[in-house]
Amino acid sequence: MRRLAGLLVAPLLLLSTVACGSEDKGSDSVSSKGGLPAITAGEKFGQKPTLAKGEGDPPKQLKVEVISAGKGATLKKGDLAQVNYLGQEWDEDKPFDNSFDRGQPFDVSIGGGGVIEGWQKALDGQKVGSRLEASIPADLGYGAQGQGDIKPNATLVFVMDVVSAKSVPVSAKGTEVAQDNKDLPKVGTNTDGKAPKLTIPTSAPPKELVASYILEGTGPALTAKDGVVVKYEAALWKDSKPLGGTYQSDATITWKLDQIPVKGIKDGVIGKKLGSRVMLVIPPGQGFPDAEQQGIPKDATLVFSVDLLTKP
CATH class of the missing domain: 3.10.50.40 (Chitinase A; domain 3)
Known part of the structure; x- marks a missing residue:
């Protein structure tokens, strides 16, 4: 299924399309204090961030920090969430991709497919309007094969803004x-x-x-x-x-x-x-x-x- 799905979408890092719904923002964000790379500019929700290079060895497990908590609905299985993101490898100081420059948040089916497992785990249960920073180990990312400019066995760091979410019908009904x-x-x-x-x-x-x-x-x-x-x-x-x-x-x-x-x-x-x-x-x-x-x-x-x- 995933291989066929990959032939049916435009070739972005994850998948793609337009955002909808309104933002329900939380408080202003602050740089990570939990050992993840610091957000060095663009700290607030909605601003394009920049990330420092990670220090020392990266976490071996998924690590998610809520930089600023939103006040919107909690993401649940079956929701379609729109997420702005910037992604960078732990040991790099430049991003490999971001949606902020495209002006187009990325659609994520919560509890479904289409994105790396680390994204699904990081987003599950989060609130609309939140800014997250997540460190994703290779086994929840692109593994030993890598992806495009992403090195094999890379630990990935993402800043994610949960812009909006909506429930999706389970089936056509007509x-x-x-x-x-x-x-x-x-x-x-x-x-x-x-x-x-x-x-x-x-x-x-x-x-x-x-x-x-x-x-x-x-x-x-x-x-x-x-x-x-x-x-x-x-x-x-x-x-x-x-x-x-x-x-x-x-x-x-x-x-x-x-x-x-x-x-x-x-x-x-x-x-x-x-x-x-x-x-x-x-x-x-x-x-x-x-x-x-x-x-x-x-x-x-x-x-x-x-x-x-x-x-x-």
């Missing part, structure tokens, strides 16, 4: 639409948050993109400029081989439609109503046409069930 075409896949209509069953026929796949309502919601139609929080299940048409999805980890993922790299998903979702479940049959040329990627054959026909849950 009017059932008849699935009469025997030459197209059938998709389950359950609304319990579990993966809908995909039943793919043995006939030849369609040559054009199919984007059909399974459950038709009542929300606004999505535009190319929107972001959308989704759950999905995917399979290859050939042999009905499962490709996974987000349901197994009860996670969501956020797609910013003007950045999603898969043409068939983008074209199939734009114009569909928020709150719907949509079946996509993506023909060769609109999926991953150039080469095999993460076990998905070149020019494969793909089948998706996508729940369009909410806007971020």
Whole structure:
């Protein structure tokens, strides 16, 4: 699931999209006094921080310090949180990434996937409006392989501002639409948050993109400029081989439609109503046409069930 998810988002450090909701700020922040690298500038919530280089050996376990406590809601499993962050390796004095420069907080599905485990553990139970500093050991970060400019076995230090949070529906819930075409896949209509069953026929796949309502919601139609929080299940048409999805980890993922790299998903979702479940049959040329990627054959026909849950 994570490998496929990584092919369906823009390649930022973690994932990406726009923020929503209001800030509920706590008191002004102060530099760390708990042995974590000092915040040397931009100490207040909402300001881009700078971090000193860590001193001595880094903590072997996750260490989280609340620099300033917010007064907003407590983050819980199933919430979608928007977080501004700056990340730096313990033994470096320059960040490898930050969202402050982009002016775009990062979406995190609490209790789901899509981010390193250290982020999930650090954010769980925190309040909106809080500024945190966290030291994340390699086994909760990018491990022995590293990531991009991040060295193998690196201890990571993050300053995180929890900008906002909202609850996300567990499932699409709309009017059932008849699935009469025997030459197209059938998709389950359950609304319990579990993966809908995909039943793919043995006939030849369609040559054009199919984007059909399974459950038709009542929300606004999505535009190319929107972001959308989704759950999905995917399979290859050939042999009905499962490709996974987000349901197994009860996670969501956020797609910013003007950045999603898969043409068939983008074209199939734009114009569909928020709150719907949509079946996509993506023909060769609109999926991953150039080469095999993460076990998905070149020019494969793909089948998706996508729940369009909410806007971020």
